[in-house]
Structures are given as C-alpha cells and as structure tokens.
Amino acid sequence: MTETADSTVRTAAPSEEGGIERLYASELANETEFLAARTRSVGSRRANEVLASLDLKVRSYSVLSLACSGLNPSQRELAEFLFLDPSQIVALVDQLEKRGAVQRKADPRDRRSNIITPTAAGKRLYAEAAAEVQAAGEGALSALSPAERDQLRSLLRRVAFADQQD
Amino acid sequence: MTETADSTVRTAAPSEEGGIERLYASELANETEFLAARTRSVGSRRANEVLASLDLKVRSYSVLSLACSGLNPSQRELAEFLFLDPSQIVALVDQLEKRGAVQRKADPRDRRSNIITPTAAGKRLYAEAAAEVQAAGEGALSALSPAERDQLRSLLRRVAFADQQD
DNA sequence: CGGAGATAATTGAGAAAGTCAACAGTTGAA
DNA sequence: TTCAACTGTTGACTTTCTCAATTATCTCCG
Numbered sequence: 001m002t003e004t005a006d007s008t009v010r011t012a013a014p015s016e017e018g019g020i021e022r023l024y025a026s027e028l029a030n031e032t033e034f035l036a037a038r039t040r041s042v043g044s045r046r047a048n049e050v051l052a053s054l055d056l057k058v059r060s061y062s063v064l065s066l067a068c069s070g071l072n073p074s075q076r077e078l079a080e081f082l083f084l085d086p087s088q089i090v091a092l093v094d095q096l097e098k099r100g101a102v103q104r105k106a107d108p109r110d111r112r113s114n115i116i117t118p119t120a121a122g123k124r125l126y127a128e129a130a131a132e133v134q135a136a137g138e139g140a141l142s143a144l145s146p147a148e149r150d151q152l153r154s155l156l157r158r159v160a161f162a163d164q165q166d
Numbered sequence: 167m168t169e170t171a172d173s174t175v176r177t178a179a180p181s182e183e184g185g186i187e188r189l190y191a192s193e194l195a196n197e198t199e200f201l202a203a204r205t206r207s208v209g210s211r212r213a214n215e216v217l218a219s220l221d222l223k224v225r226s227y228s229v230l231s232l233a234c235s236g237l238n239p240s241q242r243e244l245a246e247f248l249f250l251d252p253s254q255i256v257a258l259v260d261q262l263e264k265r266g267a268v269q270r271k272a273d274p275r276d277r278r279s280n281i282i283t284p285t286a287a288g289k290r291l292y293a294e295a296a297a298e299v300q301a302a303g304e305g306a307l308s309a310l311s312p313a314e315r316d317q318l319r320s321l322l323r324r325v326a327f328a329d330q331q332d
Numbered sequence: 333c334g335g336a337g338a339t340a341a342t343t344g345a346g347a348a349a350g351t352c353a354a355c356a357g358t359t360g361a362a
Numbered sequence: 363t364t365c366a367a368c369t370g371t372t373g374a375c376t377t378t379c380t381c382a383a384t385t386a387t388c389t390c391c392g
Contacts, residue, residue: 020243020246020247022237023232023235023237023239023243023247024323024327025235025237026231026232026235026237027231027235027296028228028231028232028235029323029327030319030323031299031300031303032209032303032307032315032318032319032322033206033209033210033213033224033299033303033306034228035319035322035323035326036202036205036206036209036322037206037209037210037224038249038326038327039202039206039322039325039326040199040202040203040205040206041249042325042326042328043198043199043202043203044199044203047199058199058203059349062194062200065192065193065194066189066192066194069189069191069192069193069194071188071189071191071192073189074369074370075369075370076368076369076370077186077189080186081186081189083204083207084349084350085349085350085351085352086369086370086371087350087351087352087370087371087372087373088349088350089370090370090371090372104370110358110359110368110369111357111358111359111369112357112358112359112368112369112370113358113368113369113370114369114370130193133197133199134197137197137198137199140199140325140328141198141325142328143324143325143328144321144324144325148321149198151317151321152198152318152321152322152325153196153198153201155310155314155317155318155321156198156201156202156205156318157190157195157196157201158309158310159205159208159306159307159309159310159318160201160204160205160208161190161195161204162208162306162308162309225378240340240341241340241341242339242340242341250378250379251378251379251380251381252340252341252342253341253342253343253344253379253380253381254378254379255341256341256342256343273340276339276340276387276388277340277386277387277388278339278340278341278386278387278388279339279340279341279387280340280341
C-alpha cells in the first residue's frame with residue numbers, strides 16, 4: 001500500500017496479443033547481469049545446435065579448445081578457468097579421451113596433475129568445430145558492426161577477467 | 167599430423183606455478199560467446215551471494231522483478247523472456263506466492279493465463295533485493311568506467327534481443 | 333451454435349548439471 | 363621424516379533442464 005502505484009491490473013495492458021517485447025522495458029532487461037545471461041543463453045543454444053553434428057557440446061568444445069591451445073592446461077586449470085568443479089572436468093576429459101580426441105599426460109614437474117593435450121584427430125575435430133562455432137557466433141552478432149563486435153568483446157574481457165586481471 | 171605444431175609438452179610451459187592467466191591468451195578466451203558465459207557466471211555468483219540473505223536466487227529475483235515491473239506478465243511470457251520451461255515458472259511462482267511476495271491473477275482477457283502481480287510485501291522485498299543486486303553489479307563492473315558500462319549494456323541489449331528486435 | 337485445433341498452466345518422470353565430502357597419490361616445507 | 367596442502371577421482375545428493383501428458387480455455391471455421 002505504501003508503494004508507487006496501486007497497480008492491480010490497471011497500470012499497463014495485461015497481455016495484449018503478440019509479444020514479449022513489452023518486457024524489454026523492464027528494469028531487469030537493463031541489468032547488465034541479466035543481459036549477459038540472456039546473451040549466453042542464445043549463444044550456447046546456437047553453439048550446441050551446430051556442435052551436435054560433431055557430437056560435442058559447449059562444455060566439451062571448451063575443453064577441447066583449451067587442449068588445442070598449445071598452453072598445456074592441467075585439469076585443475078581447466079576447472080578454474082571454466083568455473084567448473086574438478087569432478088566435472090574428469091567426466092569431460094574421460095569422454096574426450098574415450099573418443100580419441102585428447103590425452104592425459106603426466107606433468108613432469110608435478111606428477112599429481114594431468115596435462116591435457118590433443119591428438120591429431122582431436123586437432124582436426126577442433127578445427128571443424130571452431131569453424132562452425134565461429135560461423136554461428138557471427139550470426140548471433142549480426143546485429144552489430146565489426147567494430148562494435150570488437151568493442152563488445154573487449155569490454156566483456158575486462159569484466160569476465162576482472163577478478164584476476166587482464 | 168597435419169596440424170600446426172607437433173606440440174606434445176614442448177610448445178609452452180606446462181603449468182608454471184601461479185596462475186590461470188596464461189589461458190587468457192587462448193582462442194576460447196576471445197570468443198564473445200565464452201566471454202558472455204563467464205561474465206554471467208561471475209555475475210550470478212555474486213548476485214546469488216547477496217540474494218541469499220533475502221532467501222532469493224537470481225531466478226526468483228528475476229521473476230519478482232518482472233512481477234514488479236508494472237507490465238503484468240503472464241507465466242508464459244515469463245518463461246519465454248527468461249528462456250525457461252513453463253514448468254519451471256510454475257515452481258518459481260509457487261514459491262514466491264507461498265511466501266506472500268506475488269499473486270496469480272486471472273487475465274480478464276484470457277482465463278487460461280495467470281498474470282503475476284506483486285503484493286505490498288513483494289514490492290518491499292524487490293526494492294531491497296534490487297538495491298543489493300545493483301550494488302553487487304557495480305562491484306562486478308568496477309573495471310569499467312560509467313560510460314563503458316553504458317556502452318556494454320547497450321551492446322548486450324542489441325545482441326540479447328536480436329532475434330526479436332529492440 | 334458446435335466441434336477441431338491451438339494454447340496456458342500444471343504435473344510428473346527422466347536426463348543433465350551443479351555441489352560437496354571423502355580418498356589415494358604426490359608435493360613442499362618444517 | 364612427517365605433516366599439511368594439493369590433484370585427480372569417485373560417489374552421493376541436490377538442483378536444474380527437458381519433455382510428454384492432462385485439463386481448462388480460447389479461436390476459428392463450418
């Protein structure tokens with residue numbers, strides 16, 4: 001009763017006919033957090049679609065990509081970088097290893113950790129997957145000019161990696 | 167065998183000592199999609215932390231926010247807007263209704279749909295939650311200047327709502 | 333008017349993902 | 363050497379996702 005409007009069903013039209021676009025005007029739709037979440041949703045939906053033909057998901061694709069980076073990540077590093085629990089990395093690597101795309105190699109400096117490296121087949125698989133993902137990504141970003149895409153990527157990088165640095 | 171480097175464990179240092187920052191140089195870390203996902207992760211982690219004191223999560227907060235928007239969303243609209251299954255909306259609304267934050271009202275134009283409206287207590291709860299979420303969001307965006315934050319939000323809006331329009 | 337087909341909410345089941353604790357092998361340092 | 367810390371692994375448990383089926387209502391067309 002103490003709030004701004006009495007608002008039962010009077011303030012705005014209830015549901016109209018067509019669309020959801022009304023809700024673009026909500027406060028929520030202007031929170032960066034929410035927008036990032038929605039962007040991710042549309043992004044991974046698309047990516048999962050194109051990756052399905054290669055029997056990959058964004059998760060396994062991410063692991064494969066890092067394995068192919070030449071940076072020799074350990075499982076612990078994959079977990080930290082991807083914000084996943086170490087046990088989830090185990091499952092993802094198991095799966096990629098079983099299909100012959102990556103290998104676990106003992107880290108000579110620390111035999112506790114496994115360094116994940118791609119096989120030749122894994123590299124080919126990644127090349128294919130990366131091309132498709134990038135194409136799909138371009139589609140998703142079609143609303144932006146190339147310069148704007150760079151700008152968006154750069155801003156996101158600074159936010160996404162802010163806790164540590166960039 | 168046909169790929170760029172022989173790369174077993176020779177190309178780059180295996181794991182070094184400290185950090186994950188090496189992986190910032192990976193291709194993956196430059197895909198907008200991945201950056202959006204990571205941004206969302208840090209965002210909802212923070213949001214969930216501050217919302218926990220109000221016994222809310224980002225999900226329920228989102229529903230509450232839209233209920234408080236004055237736009238009178240139906241459950242179907244909430245599902246579509248939040249990219250959730252209608253059955254998940256049922257659970258979220260049940261929960262918010264049970265604690266007296268929102269109400270289901272029959273849409274006079276279509277008695278199949280429920281319009282979700284906030285109670286007075288729900289509005290107070292939302293005001294509190296929104297303040298905390300916004301504060302946490304500012305923290306997450308502290309790497310960016312105010313102008314850059316606006317820019318990011320604007321770019322994300324265009325991507326997040328691209329399928330429909332803006 | 334009166335079915336036929338579509339749509340909104342709901343329920344329930346099963347798959348996938350996230351969370352957490354315990355454990356073995358390894359490391360680094362006191 | 364011994365002890366605390368850390369990596370990968372397993373297993374249990376919870377939450378979230380996805381999908382099909384059901385009921386009530388709507389819209390459209392004859």
